[in-house]
Amino acid sequence: IYYVINATGAGLSPMDAWLLNRGLKTLSVRLYQQQYNSMVLAQWLEDSCGFKPNEKNQNLKTRYVGLKSNPQFQLHKSFNNGPGAVLAFETGSLKHSYGIVSSKALKIWSVTVSFGCVNSVLSLPGRMSHASIDPEVRKQRQFPEDIIRLCVGIEDTVDIQKDLLNAMIDADVIELRDNGKTLYNKLNGHLAANTIGQHGYK
Secondary structure, eight states: HHHHHHHHHHHOOHHHHHHHHHHHHHHHHHHHHHHHHHHHHHHHHHTTTTOOOOOOOOOOOEEOSTTTTTTTTTHHHHOOOOSSSSEEEOEEEEEHHHHHHHHHTTOOOEEOOOOOOOOEEEEEEEGGTTTOOOHHHHHHHTTTTTTEEOOOOSOOOHHHHHHHHHHHHTTSSEEETTTTTTEETTTTEEEEETTTTTOOOO
16 A cells, blocks of 8 residues: 555645545535536626627537536436536637636636636636647537636625626626626627626526
């Protein structure tokens, strides 16, 4: 056993073991908040921000297994208690996606490829974690170059929505109208009420 642990590095130090044990005690409440935030955020991205296909632009999409619009919603629900804390959305434009991820307006969301923390993080996989994969392979596997991946943390739901919205405004994707009550998506013409602060999840 000692040889395997030493060779593979699978053995935790006493301090790491204590931290793991301590973390497990609050795992359920942390994941509950992360999933709640994710569901609110995904529905807001789809319904208010308009990241879904329409007659003007078919390339916008919100990908989250917790949304009923997801083709695997029922399948996932049949064997899982929750949809998790990772979701993604597509702008249909690499330029605009890059603009969101690199926006200096982001104050809460951190840009990183490492997920699994209690902090909200986002990335542009095509230019970060998946950049080493040959572009032709990504194309064959239908990997969207413009996809923005989010791992939602435990921060206040309204705060993370507003922070992401500021980045989308800065990237010239979303326009505020009616003193912020309405959101206009410049990429597909979607116009809808801004539901930030209305946490009802369908």
